[in-house]
Amino acid sequence: MKLICEKENLLLGLNSVSRSSIGRTTNPILEGILISLKNDKVILTTNDLELGMEYTIENVDIKEEGKTVVDCRMFTDIIRKLPDGEISISLNDKNLLLIECADSKYKLSTMNADEFPLLPELNIEKNISLPQKSFKDMIKRTSFAVSSDENRPIFTGCLLDVKESSINVVAVDGFRLALRNSPVFTDTKEFKAIIPGKYLNEVCKNLLDVDDQIKIGISKNQALFEISNCKIVSRLLDGDFLDYSNVIPKDKETRIKINKVELQEAIERASIFSISAQEKEKKYPIKIYINVDDIIVSCTSQVGDAKEEVKVDMEGQELEIGFNPKYLLDALKAIEDDEIYLDFGSNISPCVIRPTTDAKFTYMVLPMRLKE
Amino acid sequence: MKLICEKENLLLGLNSVSRSSIGRTTNPILEGILISLKNDKVILTTNDLELGMEYTIENVDIKEEGKTVVDCRMFTDIIRKLPDGEISISLNDKNLLLIECADSKYKLSTMNADEFPLLPELNIEKNISLPQKSFKDMIKRTSFAVSSDENRPIFTGCLLDVKESSINVVAVDGFRLALRNSPVFTDTKEFKAIIPGKYLNEVCKNLLDVDDQIKIGISKNQALFEISNCKIVSRLLDGDFLDYSNVIPKDKETRIKINKVELQEAIERASIFSISAQEKEKKYPIKIYINVDDIIVSCTSQVGDAKEEVKVDMEGQELEIGFNPKYLLDALKAIEDDEIYLDFGSNISPCVIRPTTDAKFTYMVLPMRLKE
Numbered sequence: 001m002k003l004i005c006e007k008e009n010l011l012l013g014l015n016s017v018s019r020s021s022i023g024r025t026t027n028p029i030l031e032g033i034l035i036s037l038k039n040d041k042v043i044l045t046t047n048d049l050e051l052g053m054e055y056t057i058e059n060v061d062i063k064e065e066g067k068t069v070v071d072c073r074m075f076t077d078i079i080r081k082l083p084d085g086e087i088s089i090s091l092n093d094k095n096l097l098l099i100e101c102a103d104s105k106y107k108l109s110t111m112n113a114d115e116f117p118l119l120p121e122l123n124i125e126k127n128i129s130l131p132q133k134s135f136k137d138m139i140k141r142t143s144f145a146v147s148s149d150e151n152r153p154i155f156t157g158c159l160l161d162v163k164e165s166s167i168n169v170v171a172v173d174g175f176r177l178a179l180r181n182s183p184v185f186t187d188t189k190e191f192k193a194i195i196p197g198k199y200l201n202e203v204c205k206n207l208l209d210v211d212d213q214i215k216i217g218i219s220k221n222q223a224l225f226e227i228s229n230c231k232i233v234s235r236l237l238d239g240d241f242l243d244y245s246n247v248i249p250k251d252k253e254t255r256i257k258i259n260k261v262e263l264q265e266a267i268e269r270a271s272i273f274s275i276s277a278q279e280k281e282k283k284y285p286i287k288i289y290i291n292v293d294d295i296i297v298s299c300t301s302q303v304g305d306a307k308e309e310v311k312v313d314m315e316g317q318e319l320e321i322g323f324n325p326k327y328l329l330d331a332l333k334a335i336e337d338d339e340i341y342l343d344f345g346s347n348i349s350p351c352v353i354r355p356t357t358d359a360k361f362t363y364m365v366l367p368m369r370l371k372e
Numbered sequence: 373m374k375l376i377c378e379k380e381n382l383l384l385g386l387n388s389v390s391r392s393s394i395g396r397t398t399n400p401i402l403e404g405i406l407i408s409l410k411n412d413k414v415i416l417t418t419n420d421l422e423l424g425m426e427y428t429i430e431n432v433d434i435k436e437e438g439k440t441v442v443d444c445r446m447f448t449d450i451i452r453k454l455p456d457g458e459i460s461i462s463l464n465d466k467n468l469l470l471i472e473c474a475d476s477k478y479k480l481s482t483m484n485a486d487e488f489p490l491l492p493e494l495n496i497e498k499n500i501s502l503p504q505k506s507f508k509d510m511i512k513r514t515s516f517a518v519s520s521d522e523n524r525p526i527f528t529g530c531l532l533d534v535k536e537s538s539i540n541v542v543a544v545d546g547f548r549l550a551l552r553n554s555p556v557f558t559d560t561k562e563f564k565a566i567i568p569g570k571y572l573n574e575v576c577k578n579l580l581d582v583d584d585q586i587k588i589g590i591s592k593n594q595a596l597f598e599i600s601n602c603k604i605v606s607r608l609l610d611g612d613f614l615d616y617s618n619v620i621p622k623d624k625e626t627r628i629k630i631n632k633v634e635l636q637e638a639i640e641r642a643s644i645f646s647i648s649a650q651e652k653e654k655k656y657p658i659k660i661y662i663n664v665d666d667i668i669v670s671c672t673s674q675v676g677d678a679k680e681e682v683k684v685d686m687e688g689q690e691l692e693i694g695f696n697p698k699y700l701l702d703a704l705k706a707i708e709d710d711e712i713y714l715d716f717g718s719n720i721s722p723c724v725i726r727p728t729t730d731a732k733f734t735y736m737v738l739p740m741r742l743k744e
Contacts, residue, residue: 304469307478
């Protein structure tokens with residue numbers, strides 16, 4: 001096998017299929033990359049059996065067809081550090097991969113390409129498509145809220161809930177819930193699929209801020225994402241997701257309209273006291289006291305206290321309620337709008353956060369009980 | 373006590389005296405900052421008894437003189453996160469420090485200012501002064517080479533070696549040596565002092581790229597650095613430093629003149645194979661083979677090998693020699709010149725690196741033995 005290719009094109013493909021965090025395996029081939037040359041194409045594949053990714057580089061000068069597997073991290077590292085320009089890649093008679101570029105020559109030991117697990121052919125039962133930029137936006141605004149608790153694996157995933165040309169992506173971790181809605185094209189009336197959050201983030205890395213479509217197909221156990229030159233296959237998580245539409249409160253006793261940045265900065269400052277330097281394990285809640293014209297964000301720890309005042313428009317009852325500041329800040333960072341609504345029931349019921357001009361994003365967070 | 377001050381001015385002082393890495397202490401006052409108001413000045417002091425730093429902010433609106441101590445990290449964190457503008461700081465009748473700015477109010481518990489260890493008055497025996505930018509440059513190009521081995525504490529410091537209007541700053545860690553020379557003003561004929569590298573880096577943080585002078589005074593056990601509004605007192609390391617002038621080879625069998633960036637990039641690429649993914653603990657040397665017109669930089673590990681060719685001007689004998697690539701790269705990063713000399717004796721004697729047009733920097737590195 002032999003090819004000649006611009007470094008830039010090759011690196012684009014490698015960045016697409018190489019993963020920052022691969023699950024440690026005992027089988028080195030699962031940390032490898034399959035380089036396959038056919039006609040005028042280079043196909044790069046990685047697959048650890050949980051997540052498989054394939055990228056096709058077109059119009060390459062293929063001198064000789066063939067395929068091989070090398071360590072993905074090391075191959076990517078070499079290509080990344082080579083000077084810009086043409087790179088020649090070939091297999092020598094000792095089965096070493098030769099990488100040549102200007103005055104640099106590298107040899108890399110290879111693995112048996114026949115042992116590499118190709119991406120499976122999926123029996124697609126349901127499918128949707130939507131603009132790349134929409135799906136990218138959905139992942140970025142929800143996947144941060146998945147659980148990291150592997151004891152409840154179902155909540156380490158994001159729910160894709162499709163109903164009549166509309167999709168909700170939902171993440172929930174027991175303390176908060178993030179939901180983003182978007183229109184989709186679909187032949188399927190309705191379905192649900194749960195995809196590990198970390199794999200959705202790998203999909204996200206391959207999405208551009210463009211109107212070009214991403215196609216998502218769902219088989220019994222797997223999901224296939226097709227994005228221009230790139231195919232990604234992820235396993236699905238099996239089990240019952242939270243019945244989220246019934247947990248988001250529909251009524252409210254108190255609503256405030258508030259400038260997002262002002263609230264975010266006030267919470268960031270007040271939460272200096274939330275994590276105590278003296279008592280590492282302890283986490284103090286921030287307290288929000290809602291008045292008619294303003295809210296007081298405060299936090300008291302052993303070393304001192306913070307008090308921040310932010311102007312609001314308020315409807316309903318005055319209220320005092322506590323939160324873990326991280327969960328509020330995560331939501332505010334995921335919102336780009338200037339003004340937001342915060343809806344409250346009582347001081348033990350969840351708070352719902354929504355942009356005032358965009359009904360597509362909903363965030364719900366549970367309060368922390370305040371000590372008297 | 374009460375003062376009103378622009379956030380920006382206060383933060384400048386706090387950044388100067390607050391340390392990123394403070395040695396863990398059991399006495400919280402050593403992690404505190406003394407805020408002292410007198411006439412129209414705010415004096416900020418930190419001191420963990422190893423390193424003391426003091427910064428004076430002038431022309432401040434002092435409403436009431438006084439002093440107190442608060443946790444340095446937390447106070448700095450609050451000031452940094454407050455909105456730009458005027459900040460009012462005062463002590464209330466419960467001995468809490470009030471920090472007020474626009475709609476933000478903070479209270480911070482205080483410690484007894486009388487228990488705070490002030491900077492000692494040094495009995496200065498020797499002193500020098502030189503432009504801030506010169507001393508900054510000297511620290512940046514040497515302190516990276518100090519040893520991190522606390523079992524040989526003397527080599528965790530940089531030697532300041534003053535002789536007749538000239539200073540050498542020298543760092544050495546058993547594998548390599550970095551030396552930078554500069555002219556100085558001094559009343560003292562000659563002296564030596566060894567200052568912990570990490571504290572010199574704190575001094576460096578306070579130096580600007582200007583011709584304004586830094587004054588360095590040495591007492592029996594301590595060094596005093598005076599930089600415009602800032603005073604820093606560091607302890608000295610006690611013991612005999614390496615007799616460095618006798619270990620740097622004066623003769624050479626082989627000299628090459630080489631483009632610094634080309635050599636640096638070649639070593640960076642070849643050293644991909646130096647740290648093996650399969651064998652974490654193992655470190656492969658890079659090999660440099662010196663020919664008449666070029667050098668071959670190579671590295672061979674179990675997973676493959678790298679070969680890089682770089683054009684050189686060579687005088688003397690051909691040579692093959694091995695190195696830990698990190699020690700070569702550290703030196704090349706510390707050199708800004710385009711072209712450098714590498715001087716070699718045999719393949720078991722040290723290599724000396726110098727910029728071709730600047731005799732003020734010398735770096736020496738020991739080779740690694742190559743296996744046949």
